[in-house]
Amino acid sequence: MILLGSHIPTVGGAARAIERAVAIGCTAMQIFVKNNIQWFAKPFLVEEIHAFTQHPLRKNLGSVLAHAGYLINLAAENSLNHEKSLRSLAEELLRCDQLEIPFLILHPGSHLGKGKIYGLRCIVHSLNQIHAEHPKLKVRIALETTAGQGSCLGSHFEELADILAHVDDPERLRFVLDTAHVFAGGYDLSALHGAQNVFDQFDRIIGLKKLCALHINESKAALGSRVDRHANLGDPKNGKIGLEAFRWIMQAEELALIPKILETPKGKDLAEDVAAMKLLRSFV
Numbered sequence: 001m002i003l004l005g006s007h008i009p010t011v012g013g014a015a016r017a018i019e020r021a022v023a024i025g026c027t028a029m030q031i032f033v034k035n036n037i038q039w040f041a042k043p044f045l046v047e048e049i050h051a052f053t054q055h056p057l058r059k060n061l062g063s064v065l066a067h068a069g070y071l072i073n074l075a076a077e078n079s080l081n082h083e084k085s086l087r088s089l090a091e092e093l094l095r096c097d098q099l100e101i102p103f104l105i106l107h108p109g110s111h112l113g114k115g116k117i118y119g120l121r122c123i124v125h126s127l128n129q130i131h132a133e134h135p136k137l138k139v140r141i142a143l144e145t146t147a148g149q150g151s152c153l154g155s156h157f158e159e160l161a162d163i164l165a166h167v168d169d170p171e172r173l174r175f176v177l178d179t180a181h182v183f184a185g186g187y188d189l190s191a192l193h194g195a196q197n198v199f200d201q202f203d204r205i206i207g208l209k210k211l212c213a214l215h216i217n218e219s220k221a222a223l224g225s226r227v228d229r230h231a232n233l234g235d236p237k238n239g240k241i242g243l244e245a246f247r248w249i250m251q252a253e254e255l256a257l258i259p260k261i262l263e264t265p266k267g268k269d270l271a272e273d274v275a276a277m278k279l280l281r282s283f284v
């Protein structure tokens with residue numbers, strides 16, 4: 001089974017996302033486990049947890065992933081929001097365990113002007129602290145490649161490898177590659193053999209065995225622009241990557257078991273997701 005899906009809204013409760021995902025033919029999905037622009041949430045009710053984990057359609061999804069909220073920043077230890085970030089992240093990890101979601105995808109963080117080395121050390125300390133304080137968590141944090149906007153870290157594979165090399169328990173860490181982000185970060189997926197080259201680099205620097213998901217997004221922003229703007233696949237006016245890279249990704253044997261998640265613009269009926277999944281499946 002190809003694990004292919006999209007980021008699905010949880011309006012009406014997390015369990016509703018399963019129904020929406022299955023209704024449009026997803027075999028994988030990503031959700032937020034709470035409002036993504038708020039720090040904290042009301043704890044799940046037991047009924048909400050059961051509605052999700054025991055949902056009769058849950059087995060139709062070969063992979064369920066969560067994406068962490070956008071306020072969390074592990075890379076600036078002495079900022080007002082660092083303590084809050086740690087608490088918010090811990091809460092999200094607990095919510096993932098309650099919903100039996102194995103990976104929480106997180107942007108590494110922004111150093112806010114303190115420099116890359118400082119930021120990377122803060123991320124390592126923060127991950128070590130979270131891991132030490134919550135030894136029993138089943139969910140793993142998966143750091144995502146970023147476009148490198150502003151002082152965001154994680155646009156170079158070396159930065160992510162550096163974090164992996166320095167955390168106390170690297171087994172608890174995974175990674176997610178976002179095609180739009182790496183392209184904006186300077187990895188040319190649009191070139192001849194571009195996708196092959198980029199994934200070879202990822203494998204050499206981080207290791208494909210550490211990759212737990214792919215974000216399959218076209219980029220409205222140019223190569224190396226460090227701007228994060230997703231576009232729909234097969235949109236020749238806006239997409240700068242082009243379909244060849246996505247064809248390669250869908251056909252690559254080394255990526256066959258990796259869940260592939262769309263995070264591209266869509267309306268309420270998710271019609272754009274349906275069209276993109278149809279296109280991607282046609283490549284296999």
Ligand SMILES: [Zn+2]
Pocket residue numbers: 067105107144
């Ligand atoms: Zn993300």
Ligand SMILES: [Zn+2]
Pocket residue numbers: 178180181228229230
């Ligand atoms: Zn993005």
